[in-house]
Amino acid sequence: MSQKKIRVRFAPSPTGYLHVGGARSALYNYLFARNQGGEFILRIEDTDVARSTEESLKMVMSDLKWLGLNWDEGPQSDGQTEIGSYGPYKQSERLDIYLDVAEELLKIGKAYYCFMTDEELEIQRQKFIAEGKNPHVSSPYENWDLEKAKQELKSGRPGVVRFKSQHLKKDYILNDLVRGEVRFPSDMVGDFVLLRSDGMPVYNFCCVVDDHLMKISHVLRAEEHLPNTLRQMMIYEAMSWEFPLFGHISLVLDEDRQKMSKRRGATSCFQFKEEGYLPEALLNFVTLLGWSHPEQKEIFSLEETIQLFNVNRLHPSGAVFDRVKLKWMNSQYLRALSNEDLWKKTEPFLKAANLKLPYEDKQWAFSSIAVFKTYMETLVDGVTFYTALDDSKFEIKPEASEVLAWEPTKVVLSEWAELLKVHVGESFTEAEFLKIQEVVKVKTGAKGKNLFQPIRVAVIGQPHGTELKILVPLMTKTSLLKRASQVLASLK
Numbered sequence: 001m002s003q004k005k006i007r008v009r010f011a012p013s014p015t016g017y018l019h020v021g022g023a024r025s026a027l028y029n030y031l032f033a034r035n036q037g038g039e040f041i042l043r044i045e046d047t048d049v050a051r052s053t054e055e056s057l058k059m060v061m062s063d064l065k066w067l068g069l070n071w072d073e074g075p076q077s078d079g080q081t082e083i084g085s086y087g088p089y090k091q092s093e094r095l096d097i098y099l100d101v102a103e104e105l106l107k108i109g110k111a112y113y114c115f116m117t118d119e120e121l122e123i124q125r126q127k128f129i130a131e132g133k134n135p136h137v138s139s140p141y142e143n144w145d146l147e148k149a150k151q152e153l154k155s156g157r158p159g160v161v162r163f164k165s166q167h168l169k170k171d172y173i174l175n176d177l178v179r180g181e182v183r184f185p186s187d188m189v190g191d192f193v194l195l196r197s198d199g200m201p202v203y204n205f206c207c208v209v210d211d212h213l214m215k216i217s218h219v220l221r222a223e224e225h226l227p228n229t230l231r232q233m234m235i236y237e238a239m240s241w242e243f244p245l246f247g248h249i250s251l252v253l254d255e256d257r258q259k260m261s262k263r264r265g266a267t268s269c270f271q272f273k274e275e276g277y278l279p280e281a282l283l284n285f286v287t288l289l290g291w292s293h294p295e296q297k298e299i300f301s302l303e304e305t306i307q308l309f310n311v312n313r314l315h316p317s318g319a320v321f322d323r324v325k326l327k328w329m330n331s332q333y334l335r336a337l338s339n340e341d342l343w344k345k346t347e348p349f350l351k352a353a354n355l356k357l358p359y360e361d362k363q364w365a366f367s368s369i370a371v372f373k374t375y376m377e378t379l380v381d382g383v384t385f386y387t388a389l390d391d392s393k394f395e396i397k398p399e400a401s402e403v404l405a406w407e408p409t410k411v412v413l414s415e416w417a418e419l420l421k422v423h424v425g426e427s428f429t430e431a432e433f434l435k436i437q438e439v440v441k442v443k444t445g446a447k448g449k450n451l452f453q454p455i456r457v458a459v460i461g462q463p464h465g466t467e468l469k470i471l472v473p474l475m476t477k478t479s480l481l482k483r484a485s486q487v488l489a490s491l492k
């Protein structure tokens, strides 16, 4: 490894929430920096003004914070300040810097102003294709005198700045940290644009300028950027700047091995947060999308990963986002929480779902969450379980109608209500509940589903759902009686 100070960056384009693929790039850079005692930098690539928003930037920063991926340099969450001595860290605030480098490339003859119109470009492209040639731009302006081109611009003729790649007839070899040797023939790309006609610089250009000026030592990013890396290497070479080390990590794919799609479920960290995933679980899961623990462990803390992280363990093959595994992992993290912590994390979801529950009764809260803990895979599952305990949400579901029409249902429910009434005390232990159920069986002669399903309907309004021996001990006699009489009344 080079002697240079380790400086890595995560460089999102703020055009929406943080995608899990982006989170993984951020995570690997973060882990590498922390493992090596280096710096982790957040740089905002917002030169695509039409798509970048301040709102998205805030969302991305809040998602990174939620995951616990704190950065050492870059913009801060207040939206005003920045930390670090290599700023500004938002590309939209660095335009003068890019213009200066573009001017330098123009001066040394590595770039030129091109005035071809879109129409001319398209005609040329079609012609090259028809002739069976490479459809790269061949601009008549390539060798124009710079002063002459500047006069044209002054006179109002729109022009872009193109990088001269046509004469670079050689292979570019990248020793990728993840993929090993990657060979690019230079004619893979044509004379590409550095500055658009409105003066805005493009991603490939800004990225090189910033990585150089911000002294980035390693670039770990998704493999979809490999073709960009060739362009970027050309710019580094033209400026006689040293390349950083590159590592291109595999794409994150859905189970069907296609790009992750919203149709299959959540794709952004924010959605996973809303669905009740814990940041620790999501991070643990994402860590394994392209990296493996040396002892093949599946569950490990961020601290442990920092100690063990090594770029050599990043895999080049595609990583499949297994949603079932993520859910399982989340359930393991939920189970490892204390009842108090799990309640604290679940409570906001219950309140957001408008559940009327005895929130102030902490003893009830901790004992109920202790019961549900083993069944919860996400915090949102808590809403399903607790909804059954909220009287205001009790209703007789349409799927109960068959059970309600059975012959023995009425006697079963009358007996059930009677036994509830004579029970001493406001609550039931599991054993007391099972005892009552047994007495109903003996007294009415009903058994199997004829016994259990009517009682379920009388407790949760439907014949299927969470086991009653779990729920009933968390409910009050008043509530159970109210529900039973509502169901009995519906039979008349």
Ligand code: GLU
Binding pocket: 010, 011, 012, 013, 045, 207, 220, 221, 225
């Ligand atoms: N803004 C680019 C992206 O979001 C960053 C690519 C890079 O890391 O160089 O994909």
